[in-house]
Amino acid sequence: MRTIFLSIFVILVFTSCDNTQGKVEKVAEKVNIHPLENSWEFAVPNQMPPEGLTSLSAEQCGACHQDHYKEWKMSTHAHAWTDLQFQAELKKESSPFMCINCHVPLQNQQEYIIEGLIDGDIYQPVKTKNPKFDKALQHEGITCAACHVRNNTIIGPTGTDKAPHKTVKDTAHLSENLCISCHNAVAVITPTLACSFETGDEWKAGPFYGKKNCKSCHMEEMHRAIVPGYEPRLSHFHGFPGSGIPKFDTVETNVLNGLEISPSVLPKSIKISNAINYKLKVKNEHAGHRVPTGDPERFFIISFTVLNMKGDTLNVKTERIGEHWEWHPLVKKVSDNNLMPGEERIYDFSYKAEKKELLKVIVKVEKHRLSQKNADYNKLGSAYPLFITIFDKEYLVRVL
Ligand code: HEC
Ligand code: HEC
Ligand code: HEC
Ligand code: HEC
Ligand code: HEC
Known part of the structure; x- marks a missing residue:
């Protein structure tokens, strides 16, 4: 990594610093302030509301763009700040200042302006209070303005003159690069800290590149009035559907399913001398990147359970699709069997019955946000939804 080393003589005067508990502390020393260098170390500079x-x-945008607002409200983008897991992790001392830059990307959403790093140490940011900090806007996470406002202007796909607000066309900004x-x-x-989101690279290396992009x-494209009373025009669904694992019971995110799951047939009866054999074909048919992608905590569990009629479990076999990481003493990826776009895999299950009886076979595929x-x-509590079931089949097999 390129390091620009700037040596500045700075006098830091903390007058009402939060962490000095009222004490007025004066520090005058020679410190090396490194400028920020990686894109995610920066917030989008403070914005003024666009003219008009x-x-x-988002609430104000929603007064006119009612459908966009309703859809966005249900998206995980709208929960990128309030999410319980994010808040829990943010409070940890190990979480550096830049954790918030993709979750509340506008400077207006951040309490402090970060001007550099003392000795290049990410745990020693040089901060000043942001006079334009807006707590309500922070709560909106990846709000409309995070994608649509730059240079105090609304960025749109056409630069229409029908809008009551200052608008410019910038399709390069509103592309998959955003x-x-x-x-x-x-x-x-x-x-012990790594960022590992590779959805963009996975897409660029995959078969959808040049054919279909993130948008x-x-x-999804649709035709509708973007403000009630206006002519219908080209528009886009703003619910940003993804894994479909909801944040809470009340927040139904829209599911996209990447996997095509094809089960083999099970005979209704089988001789005791034969094993029950079952195959599940799982193919990443619909995602433009690996499945799962992004957050390395995501995983799928495929389970094959055999029960007798009393409900006793006779056999369980599970398979996992996802990554395993080790965080101590050094962060490293231990394994990874995520499905590449277009990749298919067959999971084989087999059970040899010991008795002549009626058996129940249950096959499930679950998509998990994070582990229990x-x-x-x-401490996310029991109300935080951890997974959804995307395939659930029950078979009865008589062993003769
Ligand atoms: C470069 C942008 C970026 C930065 C910086 C970043 N995140 Fe994220 N974060 C994301 C994205 C994108 C996702 C969603 C990934 C997905 O679902 O595939 C995410 C998801 C998460 C989630 C999961 C939420 C859920 O719904 O399961 C947590 C927790 C989280 N981030 C915490 C952090 C912490 C802590 C830091 C600082 C160490 C951090 N993030 C820094 C982009 C970022
Ligand atoms: C007072 C009503 C009103 C408010 C508030 C409002 N808009 Fe608009 N907006 C409009 C109208 C009207 C149009 C043009 C309608 C058309 O083209 O059919 C428009 C157009 C747009 C477009 C499309 C521009 C283009 O290039 O085609 C975007 C993007 C947009 N608004 C975003 C926002 C965002 C983000 C906010 C909040 C920060 C917001 N608007 C607030 C009324 C409003
Ligand atoms: C060909 C269609 C397609 C393209 C192109 C595509 N995606 Fe996806 N994406 C999907 C599908 C389908 C899923 C659901 C996968 C699943 O959970 O089964 C998904 C899931 C996701 C998730 C949720 C990941 C998780 O496990 O929580 C994120 C984040 C995401 N996509 C971001 C992107 C981004 C960013 C791009 C562009 C670089 C992109 N996608 C391009 C179809 C696509
Ligand atoms: C994560 C980024 C993102 C967020 C958040 C977002 N938008 Fe958009 N929006 C886009 C992109 C990208 C397009 C352009 C799609 C195109 O034309 O290619 C767009 C298009 C629009 C348009 C033009 C018509 C259309 O539907 O294509 C309007 C109006 C709009 N957004 C309003 C909003 C409002 C209001 C909010 C908040 C409630 C919002 N957007 C939140 C990315 C975002
Ligand atoms: C400012 C940073 C940022 C931008 C820009 C952004 N995202 Fe996200 N996105 C996130 C974060 C952070 C999350 C996770 C929020 C959470 O889970 O709390 C997320 C979540 C998602 C999810 C839902 C994942 C799931 O399964 O729950 C999808 C899908 C997604 N983004 C697609 C997109 C697409 C498409 C675009 C471009 C139009 C885009 N994002 C632009 C940061 C961003």
Whole structure:
């Protein structure tokens, strides 16, 4: 990594610093302030409401763009700040200042302006209070303005003159590059902290590159009035559907399924001398990147369970699709069997019955946001949804 080394003589005067508990502390020393260098170390500079508007808030946009607002509200983007796991992790001392830059990307959403790093140490940012900090806007996470406002102007796909707000056309900004600016970050930040979101790179290396991009799959095209009373025009669904694992019971995100799951048939009866054999074909048919992608905590569990009629479990076999990481003493990826775009895999299950009886075979595929262990560790509570079931089949097999 390139390091620009700047040596400045700085006098830091903390007058009402938060962490000095009222003490007035004066520090005058020679410190080396490194400038920020990686894209994710920066917030989008403070913005003013575009001419014609009085606020940057999604709520205000929603007064006119009612459908966009309703859809966005249900998206995980709208929960990127309030998410319980994010908040739990942010509070940890090991979380550096830049954790918030993709979750609340506008400077207006951040309490402090970061001007550099003392000795290049990410845990020693040089901060000043942001006079334009807006707490309500922070709550909106990846709000409309995070994607649509730059240079105090609304960025749109046409630069229409029908809007009551200052608008410019910038299709390069509103392209997949915007998505990739947050959905692709690969860096080992400290020996025990790594960023590993490779959705952009996975897409670029895959078969959909040049054919379908992030928007084609995650922002479906439609024709509608974008403000009630206006002529219908080209528009895009703003619910940003993805894994479909909801944040809470009340927040139904829209599911996209990447996997095509094809089960083999099971005979209704089988001789005791034969094993029950079952194959599940799992293919990443619909995702433009690997499945799962992004957050390395995501995984799928495929389970094959055999029960007798009393309900006793006679056999369980599970398979996992996902990554395994080790965080101590050094962060490293231990294994990874995510499915590449287009890749198919066959999972084989076999059970040899010991008795002549009626058996129940249950096959399930679940999509998990994070493990129970990590959820407990972060004290997320029992209401936080951890997974959804995307395939669930029951078979009765008589052993003769
Ligand atoms: C480069 C942008 C970026 C930075 C910097 C970043 N994140 Fe994220 N974060 C993301 C994206 C994108 C996702 C969603 C990934 C997905 O679902 O595939 C995410 C998801 C998460 C989630 C999972 C939420 C859920 O719904 O399961 C947590 C927790 C989280 N980030 C915490 C952090 C912490 C802590 C830091 C600082 C160490 C951090 N993030 C820094 C982009 C970023
Ligand atoms: C007072 C009503 C009103 C408010 C508030 C409002 N808009 Fe608009 N907006 C409009 C109208 C009207 C249009 C043009 C309608 C058309 O083209 O059919 C428009 C157009 C747009 C476009 C498309 C521009 C293009 O290039 O085609 C975008 C993007 C947009 N608004 C975003 C926002 C965002 C983000 C906010 C909040 C920060 C917001 N608007 C607030 C009324 C509003
Ligand atoms: C400012 C950073 C940022 C930008 C820009 C951004 N995202 Fe995200 N995105 C995130 C974060 C952070 C999350 C995770 C939020 C959470 O889970 O709390 C996320 C979540 C998602 C999810 C939902 C994942 C799931 O399964 O729940 C999808 C899909 C998604 N983004 C697609 C897109 C697309 C498409 C674009 C471009 C139009 C885009 N994102 C632009 C940061 C960003
Ligand atoms: C060909 C369609 C397609 C393209 C192109 C595509 N995606 Fe996806 N994406 C999907 C599908 C389908 C899923 C759901 C996968 C699943 O969970 O089964 C998904 C899931 C996701 C998720 C949720 C990941 C998780 O496990 O939580 C994120 C985030 C995401 N996509 C971001 C992006 C970004 C960013 C791009 C562009 C670089 C992109 N996608 C391009 C179809 C696509
Ligand atoms: C994660 C980024 C992102 C967020 C958040 C976001 N948008 Fe968009 N929006 C886009 C992109 C990208 C397009 C352009 C799609 C195209 O034309 O290629 C767009 C297009 C639009 C348009 C033009 C018509 C259309 O539907 O294509 C309007 C209006 C709009 N957005 C309003 C909003 C409002 C209001 C919010 C908040 C409630 C919002 N957007 C949140 C990325 C975002």
